[in-house]
Amino acid sequence: MLGDIINPYHLQIISFILINIILGISIYITLSSGQLSLGNAGFMGIGAYTSALLTINFDLPIFLGIILGAVVAGVFGILIGIPALRLSGVYLAIATLGFGEVIRVIFVNWESITQGSIGLSGIPHLGRELFKTFKLTGFDPDMLGLKNNQFIYLLVVLILLLVNILLVWFFIRQNKSRVGRAFAAIKMDEKAAESMGINITYYKVLSFTQGAILAGFAGALYAHVMAYISPADFAYHRAIDILIFSIFGGSELIWGAIFGATFMTILPEALRFISDYRYMIYGVILIAMMAFRPQGIIDVSLLKWFKKKLKLKRGGSLGIGTKKYN
Amino acid sequence: MRNSFKKVYLLISVLMVVMLAACSEDETNATSEKSGGPVSAKIGVISYMTGPGAAYGEAITNGFNLALDEINEKGDVKIELIIEDSAGKQDQALTVAQKLMSSDDIVALLGPTLSTEMNVVGPEADINGIPIMGTSTTAAGIPQIGEYVFRNSIPESLAIPAALEKAVNKYGAKKVAILYGNDDLFTQSGFDTMKAEAENMGLEILTIETFQKGQSDYNAQLTKIKDLQPDLILASALYNEGAVIMDQARKMGIDLPFVGGNGFNSPQVIEIAGEASEGLIVATPWFGEKDDPKVQDFVKKYETEYGHKPDQFAAQAYDALYIMAEGLKNAGVADRDALRDALAEIKDLDGILGKFSFDEDGDVIMEPTVLIIKDGAFQQFE
Incomplete structure (x- = not known):
């Protein structure tokens, strides 16, 4: 039954995909107002360490820990954002990359609290803690025909999925709102946007902070899914990985970040059968991508073409006019 | 224009399908036979x-x-x-x-x-x-x-004390200096053991110096160590950094023996540092020349x-x-x-x-x- 279909291996991959999607969106949001920030690995680390330390040392519930992790990352986002956003383009990228490294070095050196490069182990695990509460209420996964670990990972995936749906929904709404339009205007031309009466400092800090909050949120989730974090997890490799999610998938649309994160997470796993060569293929795909489709896989025109296709098909088979679907 | 999109889209979908298929390829293999025998x-x-x-x-x-x-x-x-x-x-x-x-x-x-x-x-x-x-x-x-x-x-907690004890007995060391990489789990954990063991044996720790992965210049740390005149240098480093440290130390005129952890134990040290590697003491589970x-x-x-x-x-x-x-x-x-x-x-x-x-x-x-x-x-x- 259900127990035969659900494989913890697949659930594990899906949960990483879902976390990476949040990271992908976090950089998409800053990119959508024309800022290239590479500090998201640092914000992710802040979120992860905040939540992990709070739940370990003060027995805070995980949900509260994760929210506080995101909030603290957001506060740092505002503090860093206000001075850093005087810079733009490559200069901003380098400044934020530097910020990320500073954060990592602080984790390494603040040994009394973060245990340095040994890392924090024994972080309460999202699924296992929930499982305990379920057990207390007398629920047994056997009732669904599931083993304990299947149930634990199913819970994790379901929670992450819910969070993802809410986030995507929120940001699609935002894109169509005054805020999203302001972001787009700033991205196109800062001066023109300012002359139209858009408070660019406010909106730039807003998008930067939203990115920081999301990255911190994803970091906190990561900590509670891995149950172990170390400063090396939040080095600049991570920042680059996150950037690739959005650039590969297409940075114009939120779907690009989602697709990029999904594809880039599945790819190394799917290429397992060629073992030693898999990262070579990964590299080749990235190069080919940048050469043939520098705007990313999914862009506005592809989405339009896809919608039109869909419309034509449905319109044709059901005999309904195309207007309804606009 | 439209055709090219079509092709790209087709390519992506094919790729995705292949990947998903590959993701769940195994598990069809035979199960282990349990009928007697080994x-x-x-x-x-x-x-x-x-x-x-x-x-x-x-x-x-x-x-x-x-x-x-x-x-x-x-x-x-x-x-x-x-x-x-x-x-x-x-x-x-x-x-x-x-x-x-x-x-x-x-x-x-x-x-x-x-x-x-x-x-x-x-x-x-x-x-x-x-x-x-x-x-x-x-x-x-x-x-x-x-x-x-x-x-x-x-574990380092077994290897380092063994090496330290023998070295201290042999050279009659009383004062030591410690040097370690603080951004790596391995060397950090080695340092913790070194420090605990040195304190345990009643050695005087003159200074504790740190370095980072991939660093190439250790003169600042080594000058300080040289001035303090320890009897022994404890270095928790991986071999690539460790070999460079020994090389620079010898050039500076520090002729003291080094005691290292497990990560320092590699034939590569001799290759990289050459003569400068003389006097490195490590404890290891593995000795290829054993009789x-x-x-x-x-x-x-x-x-x-x-x-x-x-x-x-x-x-x-x-x-x-x-x-x-x-x-x-x-x-x-x-x-x-x-x-x-x-x-x-x-x-x-x-x-x-x-x-x-x-x-x-x-x-x-x-x-x-x-x-x-x-x-x-x-x-x-x-």
């Missing part, structure tokens, strides 16, 4: 085979494969290894561990390579009740993760098979598979829980590293060999 079992291996640390993973898998052929030839147990790559990343190690654990006919896991990976994989294996044994995880606290977690690699037919036999076989001398990672992996085989033989069935109990019972097993036993946590009990670099080669230190 126990046959599958063991999953998680190894670091792509990325900057791929050399470790390669040595480890070579060690496994060599032992595998011998064990299967002997015929007491039949083992099949399923080797997966973790790329040295925790998340990949965890995913691949899930993959291996979810297949019911895999009775045990070997690896992962790094202690950071083990910190993530260990608890998961323990919850799922599958024995897991690290062959290269030396950080403190690994076997204490749970009762299904073992290791056969000598033991078993060891010489292994070295010879390894060299003909892979074209170079085995290092300690290969040797530890080789012994680890023998420990697993012994456990399987004693358990009598290919069952995860039975294997765990049988592993915990293992005592004084003769391997190429020496006599091996597990303590009650699943950690190593073994006498390490202390070596010193002299006349351009590692020699036993008396």
